[in-house]
Amino acid sequence: MTPRRQSSRAPVTSPAVATVFTTVLTQGPVSRVDVARRTGLSSAAVTKAARPLIEAGYLIERDSEQSGIGRPVSPLEVRADREFFLGVKVTDRELIGVVTDLRARMLVTKFRPLPSRKPDAVVDGIAEMVTALLAESKAYKQRTHCLGVTVAGDVDRDTGHVRYSPFLHWRDVALGGLLAEKIDLEITVDNDVKAITVAERWFGDGVGANSFALVTLGTGIGCGLVVNGGVVAGSHGVAGEIGHIPVFGDGPVCHCGATGCVEAIASTDAIVAQARTATGEAGLTMAEIVTGARLGDTALRKVFARAGVAIGRGLASVANLVGPERIIVSGEGLDAYDLFADEIRETFATQAFGAAAQCELILRPLPFEEWARGAAAIAVQTLFLS
Amino acid sequence: MTPRRQSSRAPVTSPAVATVFTTVLTQGPVSRVDVARRTGLSSAAVTKAARPLIEAGYLIERDSEQSGIGRPVSPLEVRADREFFLGVKVTDRELIGVVTDLRARMLVTKFRPLPSRKPDAVVDGIAEMVTALLAESKAYKQRTHCLGVTVAGDVDRDTGHVRYSPFLHWRDVALGGLLAEKIDLEITVDNDVKAITVAERWFGDGVGANSFALVTLGTGIGCGLVVNGGVVAGSHGVAGEIGHIPVFGDGPVCHCGATGCVEAIASTDAIVAQARTATGEAGLTMAEIVTGARLGDTALRKVFARAGVAIGRGLASVANLVGPERIIVSGEGLDAYDLFADEIRETFATQAFGAAAQCELILRPLPFEEWARGAAAIAVQTLFLS
DNA sequence: CCGGTAAATTAACTTCGTCAAGAAATTAAG
DNA sequence: CTTAATTTCTTGACGAAGTTAATTTACCGG
Secondary structure, eight states: OOOOOOOTTOOOOSHHHHHHHHHHHHSOSBOHHHHHHHHOOOHHHHHHHHHHHHHTTSEEEOOOOSOOSSSOOOOEEEOGGGOEEEEEEEOSSEEEEEEEOTTOOEEEEEEEEOSOOSHHHHHHHHHHHHHHHHTTOHHHHHSEEEEEEEESSEEETTTTEEEEETTTTEEEEOHHHHHHHHOOSEEEEEEHHHHHHHHHHHHSTTTTOSSEEEEEESSSOEEEEEETTEEOOOTTSOOOOGGGOBOOTTOOBOTTSOBSBSHHHHSHHHHHHHHHHHHOOTTOOHHHHHHHHHTTOHHHHHHHHHHHHHHHHHHHHHHHHHOOSEEEEEETTHHHHTTTHHHHHHHHHHHSOGGGGGSEEEEEEOOTHHHHHHHHHHHHHTTTOO | OOOOOOOTTOOOOSHHHHHHHHHHHHSOSBOHHHHHHHHOOOHHHHHHHHHHHHHTTSEEEOOOOSOOSSSOOOOEEEOGGGOEEEEEEEOSSEEEEEEEOTTOOEEEEEEEEOSOOSHHHHHHHHHHHHHHHHTTOHHHHHSEEEEEEEESSEEETTTTEEEEETTTTEEEEOHHHHHHHHOOSEEEEEEHHHHHHHHHHHHSTTTTOSSEEEEEESSSOEEEEEETTEEOOOTTSOOOOGGGOBOOTTOOBOTTSOBSBSHHHHSHHHHHHHHHHHHOOTTOOHHHHHHHHHTTOHHHHHHHHHHHHHHHHHHHHHHHHHOOSEEEEEETTHHHHTTTHHHHHHHHHHHSOGGGGGSEEEEEEOOTHHHHHHHHHHHHHTTTOO
8 A cells, every 4th residue: 555644634434425526526616406416316415415525625605696596506616725736747857746726727837857767866856846846835835735646657556666667767666655755745656647537537628528538649659548437457557558559560660569559650759750761861850840741841741641540540449449438639739730630530530430430539739737737636536536 | 218127026135235146146156254355345244135135045055065163154156047047149140049047057049040130020039039948948937037138239228229230230229128018028138249248257257357358250350348347338339349440551441441450351251252362262161261271271371360460459459458357359160260369369469568468368269159148148137237 | 061263143333325304595476 | 575486405314234343153173
């Protein structure tokens, strides 16, 4: 188990309380009867469950606005500044840290380079980041109890162990335990993509969906999957590796050793590499490639088009296999990815089987801070998850 | 809702009773303390939950065998002949029907050609099949209450509506309702692959796995997926369409309109077609192709090898995406599929990402009757599922 | 026959949620 | 201004389901 101090403040004590809390959290201001209707609980149960939450300051009653016949509603709302949460995402070269409120809205964002990838150095860096974030406001220092930390790779969320992280060159690092020695907060460590999926599920485009997929484009290409009420974990620590789905029989060999992976064609690195060989200019940067393609360079446009096809095929695989309600495609600076949005949609439409093509495709950018917001979201989640 | 008569006999009245029943059902004879240990219930709760099940005749106490120190255990076991279940699978050309016991073991199997695919004719056929199956034994007639019917395609299990079934050329057929008019049993209609997945989950190779996939090879190529404690349904009625995952960029055009689908290369039809073009002999049958390949015909062997690669890539996609504990690959007469078992395993091993390759691969044949057994399994499931 | 031991049972208690009745806060009508 | 109508919210009795702790049961070995 992650070293966690008993949070006697924990507002959630029973299933019904958790249901009420999460519905108010995600569905905005709602009246008690509405909560009852949406959850299937009795209105009496909602009243009872709401009381301790109100007393603890997590929910507040708003004044009703429109009034019809009968007793006016008194909608319940989350008191977002009741508690603050920290999220830190560890990348291979920097730390991204945020302070958020209860609804995972970012209040402060900080970036800080990572001099070394050694576990000790990373732990120190995170501790410093935490201090710096909390120093931003007295309120943060007083009302922050949870920290979420995310890392790319295979993480055991329950123990806080990082089993394997290729980007950091880590194997079996007890990150949760090391952090707990230096930081006096309830700490949760998890995989970065899973975390950002949790954020979408509770506070983003995943709200209201029974199942959805979140695809992240960038140096790596990952995918978070929500099915049957939970984020898919993967029994051997691997899941959502949409980047390593084989979509082309004759594609280039991926760094993972397989052939025709999406990531070998559509990751930022792969795009740069392909653009360089296509043009013969070895020093091209991503920015130059994007502007070149925008100006109409056919060779460069072809590289993007091919990437779009690869991604579209990957998305179709997800849709055909698990049939999510929505797929959120989200890249670091999807402004650049407008160059293949059309190809993604077209390929998806032709390769998705039957009704799977009805799956809603949302393309939108993913600012770097969002990754840290995901980390904060898993910290928020500790409030109401077991 | 499916027209279902109130089964006052339903033995399951609470979550704990369901847990006890399913653990005894799937884990064979188990002592009460063991059930408690495995489920996390208190032993008192197990005693209480077991009593009504024993009184209703669903569970029996066995005599303990090995005796150590202390009071000897009295293991609980399912009384398999307490109740019988019917399963009928509707294919495009015949009906397959079975009688099973509580543990979904097949007791009788019947095949019957389907003269017409019209809904009325199918309903009549199923009714006749039911009569014939029940006529096999007086006990069946007395102690059968549930019928499961499965169909390929998009089925709404809750209403018993077949939304779309390409093989039967059906669209919006209220099969459940039509059957209920003629058959005096509790009827459940579901998708065939989902049903057979349920059978594996409770009574087959899926027992004990938190997540697994069942891949069926044949005229179509499908996949049932169990994740987060449930069979994946697909929000638009589509899920598990592993056959339409695009794995080759340059593959043949599939009947679904997409390119490079697994099914366009590895379905029985596709194999026959490819074998015919490879050899130039237009009249080749599957049996001839198999024997030819076994005798070493290189052209034919290549066809099988390519199919194996396509399947392996599809399996790798599943493993990379959802990370199941096991994948059961199961074809109609996998005796023929021994011709590409090696390619499947090899391709899977190279294309699975990292730890996903640890996913256990089980290859084994799938006799036709198994499909009907799946139908019976969803009938059994009604006993303890809501 | 008498402890020792582990399984199963029992009984008292706790927790959670429903139900049904009623209190509260408003509009609409006489 | 009073009364009815209407809808939301609250309350308290009740019941279902599961827990803990003590007790009984059924076997062992001396």
